[in-house]
Structures are given as C-alpha cells and as structure tokens.
Amino acid sequence: MLIGELSARTGASARLLRYYESKGLLRARREANGYRVYDEDAVTRVRQIKALLDAGLPTERIREVLPCARGEKPDLDMCPQLRELLARQLRALDEDIEKLRHNRTRLANLAGDVRG
Known part of the structure; x- marks a missing residue:
C-alpha cells in the first residue's frame, strides 16, 4: 500500500510515517517511481508505535521494544x-x-x- 492509504488506515500523517521510517521503526520499499510501498503488517506496526508512544516511551526505546511486540495493543513478550x-x-x-x-x-x- 502507498503512504496515503497507510495514513488513512492508521490516522498517522504521511509526515509522521516518514519520521517513523527515519527512526527505523517502520520499513517501506521503494517502487521504481520512488514511491514508498508498505506491506499489510505496517498497519499493525504503526498502531503498536502509537500505543508505545502513548505509554510514554521515546522512539529510541520503541525501536528496542518493537521486536517483542505482538498485536495492535501491543502485547509484549x-x-x-x-x-x-x-x-x-x-x-x-x-x-x-x-x-x-x-x-x-x-x-x-x-x-x-x-x-x-
């Protein structure tokens, strides 16, 4: 999905999604035209990031926590x-x-x- 669709599905602005990507929290691949393309699991990842930010974790810590996150809530291993x-x-x-x-x-x- 393109960044606009991910933004619409998660409520995160395109600018914020690019920020998450720059911090290593979200991954996108680039099409030949330069557009970012996200996998379906990016929706869950963005919701995890938002939940962890809401819990007061800074992005540097979220990067460390995300590999242990499961589900949108997220539950942590x-x-x-x-x-x-x-x-x-x-x-x-x-x-x-x-x-x-x-x-x-x-x-x-x-x-x-x-x-x-």
Missing part, C-alpha cells in the same frame, strides 16, 4: 532485556515525577498558590 529496559524507563519516569512535584511545591510557595 517479556524477555529479561525488555523487562530491564522497561524497568529503567519506569525509574526515569518516577524521577521526573518527583522533580516535577518538587518544582511545583517550590513554585506554589513562591506564588502563594495563585490558582485560587
């Missing part, structure tokens, strides 16, 4: 490497949340919690 990768990502999110809480408290103290 938990190998030790994937378990460690996800644990690291969770720890990083916990650290970010703690920093945001700290910053919010300090800012609220400075502002007298102006939200009313």
Whole structure:
C-alpha cells in the first residue's frame, strides 16, 4: 500500500510515517517511481508505535521494544532485556515525577498558590 492509504488506515500523517521510517521503526520499499510501498503488517506496526508512544516511551526505546511486540495493543513478550529496559524507563519516569512535584511545591510557595 502507498503512504496515503497507510495514513488513512492508521490516522498517522504521511509526515509522521516518514519520521517513523527515519527512526527505523517502520520499513517501506521503494517502487521504481520512488514511491514508498508498505506491506499489510505496517498497519499493525504503526498502531503498536502509537500505543508505545502513548505509554510514554521515546522512539529510541520503541525501536528496542518493537521486536517483542505482538498485536495492535501491543502485547509484549517479556524477555529479561525488555523487562530491564522497561524497568529503567519506569525509574526515569518516577524521577521526573518527583522533580516535577518538587518544582511545583517550590513554585506554589513562591506564588502563594495563585490558582485560587
């Protein structure tokens, strides 16, 4: 299928699909005319990418996770490497949340919690 059809079927813009391809998350082959052509499984792959992005994974991590993804949800085959990768990502999110809480408290103290 061409990029326009993949875009229509997944809701991802053509620009976003090209970005996924540039990051190594999606593969296309080129026709003689230069058009990108995607296999049928690209629909599932794009839906997996979107679900993993929605879960807060950056594209660099998604590239590592995709080989373990099954189905559109996706379900993940938990190998030790994937378990460690996800644990690291969770720890990083916990650290970010703690920093945001700290910053919010300090800012609220400075502002007298102006939200009313």
